[in-house]
Amino acid sequence: MAAMMLGDMGADVIRVDRLNPKSNLATDPRYNVHGRSRRSIAVDLQKKAATEVILRLVEKVDGLMEPFRPGVAERLGIGPAVAIQRNPKLVYGRMTGWGQDGPLANAAGHDINYIALSGVLHAIGPQERPMPPLNLVGDYGGGAMLLAFGMVCGLLEATRSGQGQVIDAAMVDGTAALFGHFAGMDAAGLLSPDRESNMLDGGAHFYGTYATKDCRFICIGSIEPQFYSLLLEKIGLLGQDLPDQMDRKSWPAMRSRLEAIFLTKTRDEWCGIMEGTDVCFAPVLSVAEAPHHAHAKARDLYIDVSGVKQPRPAPRFSRTPGQARVAPKRGESTTEVLSWIGFSRDEIAELRKDRVVG
Numbered sequence: 001m002a003a004m005m006l007g008d009m010g011a012d013v014i015r016v017d018r019l020n021p022k023s024n025l026a027t028d029p030r031y032n033v034h035g036r037s038r039r040s041i042a043v044d045l046q047k048k049a050a051t052e053v054i055l056r057l058v059e060k061v062d063g064l065m066e067p068f069r070p071g072v073a074e075r076l077g078i079g080p081a082v083a084i085q086r087n088p089k090l091v092y093g094r095m096t097g098w099g100q101d102g103p104l105a106n107a108a109g110h111d112i113n114y115i116a117l118s119g120v121l122h123a124i125g126p127q128e129r130p131m132p133p134l135n136l137v138g139d140y141g142g143g144a145m146l147l148a149f150g151m152v153c154g155l156l157e158a159t160r161s162g163q164g165q166v167i168d169a170a171m172v173d174g175t176a177a178l179f180g181h182f183a184g185m186d187a188a189g190l191l192s193p194d195r196e197s198n199m200l201d202g203g204a205h206f207y208g209t210y211a212t213k214d215c216r217f218i219c220i221g222s223i224e225p226q227f228y229s230l231l232l233e234k235i236g237l238l239g240q241d242l243p244d245q246m247d248r249k250s251w252p253a254m255r256s257r258l259e260a261i262f263l264t265k266t267r268d269e270w271c272g273i274m275e276g277t278d279v280c281f282a283p284v285l286s287v288a289e290a291p292h293h294a295h296a297k298a299r300d301l302y303i304d305v306s307g308v309k310q311p312r313p314a315p316r317f318s319r320t321p322g323q324a325r326v327a328p329k330r331g332e333s334t335t336e337v338l339s340w341i342g343f344s345r346d347e348i349a350e351l352r353k354d355r356v357v358g
Contacts (some may be wrong), residue, residue, distance in 0.1 A: 001144035002065060002095070003068050007037030007324040014061070014337055016054065017330045019044040019358045023311035026106065026305045027151035031309045035327035041338070042331025042358045048358045051077035056341045058090060059084045063151050072099045090164040095147050097138070109170070111138035118175040123182065127196045142174025169253075199223070199249070205255035206231065206245065209284060216267035217284035220274075225293040231279045237275070270275030331358055 006354050007013040015035070018166040019042045029035065043050050055078065059065060064083060066073050073079045073094075075156040094100060097109040105119075115121045115138045116130075125131025147169035154167050176183075185191040206222040222231040228245050232238040233257070243250035262270065267283050274281040279351040285293060291302040291309055303312045313322025334357050351357045 001034045001140050002093075002147040002151070003038055004034050004036055005144070005148040008324055009317075010320065010322070013038035014057070014333070015040045015328070016057075017042045017047075017353065019331070021330070028329040029329055030308045031302075032307070034038035036305065036310075037313075037323070038324045038328060039333035039337060040331055041326035043332040044356055044358075045076050045078075045332075047354070047356050048077075049354065050352065053338070053343075053351070053357065054078045055083065055086050056343070057337070058087050060341050061087070062089070062155055063091040063093060065095060065147065065151065067095045070105050078161065084164045084166075088164055089158045089162060091158055091167060091356065092164065093147055093151050093154070093167040094170060095143060095169050096150045096173075097143075097171045099173060100168045110120055114138040114142065114171040115175050119174050119181060119183075119234035120175050121140035121199075122180050122193075123179075123193055123195065123201060126202070127194065130195070136170045137178065138175050141178055142176075143169065143171040146174040146177070146232070162348040171282060201249055203248070205251050205258050210259060212265060212267040214266040214268075215265055216268050217266055218274075219282055219284055223280070227278050229281050230277060231274075234274050234277070234279055237261075334358065 001015045003015065003289065006357055008142075015038050017040050038128050043053055045051075045054070054076075058078070066075075066078075075080075080094075083092055084090050097114050098104040111137070112121065112132045115132070116340070118138075120137055121130045121132065123130075124133055147167070150167040150169050154165055158164055182191055192203075195201055195203075199207055202208045204223075206220060206228050209217050209219045211217055220231060222228040224247065230239065231241075232242070237257075243254065270281075271283050275283070283293075290296060296302060298314060302309050303324060305324050308326075310324070316322075337350055338351070338357065341346075343351070348357070
């Protein structure tokens with residue numbers, strides 16, 4: 001995803017793919033949304049000659065991103081010390097779950113583990129147990145987006161200093177950074193450790209999701225007093241003798257009351273009553289429904305890339321808008337890239353013969 005973000009915005013991204021992938025599963029690259037907007041070369045990094053291929057590529061580029069466990073790039077001969085020696089302005093981005101050091105640095109892990117250790121997973125889900133929010137928080141929010149941000153920061157700094165550096169992008173670090181607001185609330189004694197008891201975790205009746213008559217869902221986020229007052233008006237409770245909005249003890253009873261009200265109408269009926277108002281309302285749409293909403297259509301939020309509907313590049317630029325290109329087939333640009341970094345036709349043929357590249 002980090003490479004997609006950079007590629008969508010105009011960076012020339014070259015992905016180094018395995019020459020002999022572990023999986024034989026043939027996947028149509030059109031459906032690899034996060035693999036879009038780049039070129040691909042196929043290299044067998046286990047072969048000694050591959051090291052020189054990568055280092056000659058390093059000499060020509062501004063940045064490199066690698067996803068290995070700590071020490072693997074060094075064992076392959078393409079670690080940051082060697083790479084930056086070949087290109088002193090290189091920004092070397094390292095993506096890991098746990099970081100380049102610490103007692104867990106070399107352990108396997110996934111998004112769920114990183115967000116658990118950073119305190120985030122404990123805060124998400126129903127009272128009974130924590131619930132992973134897909135893999136959006138650790139992999140993509142704390143990982144990919146902060147790696148892309150780190151690369152851009154490093155590239156900007158390198159244009160001023162003329163020196164490269166290493167970016168240690170750990171998903172556990174990024175997740176903790178995303179959680180900073182709640183860490184501050186906890187330090188101030190304003191955050192309950194119990195799930196579904198805080199304002200933004202489903203505890204408040206005015207911030208959450210509700211089932212409708214047709215077994216669909218809507219959501220409200222009526223935090224500010226004026227928005228809450230409008231919500232009460234739209235659902236027929238304005239003027240009744242109600243507890244104070246921020247009286248936490250009354251939240252469960254008020255939630256039950258709102259649950260009963262929202263079950264009296266369908267999702268579309270509630271959209272007709274509240275959508276577009278300052279209630280802070282939205283229907284809860286499925287992945288298939290989202291592109292067809294009027295707001296998504298008006299903003300061209302979803303685009304067609306080789307017949308596959310997918311989110312457009314974000315954020316939007318007024319003068320240099322992003323452009324998404326279909327993900328490449330494995331190694332489709334190998335010859336083109338090797339020629340660009342100075343390999344002769346005969347050298348490329350020899351590398352192909354020896355199955356160093358393909």
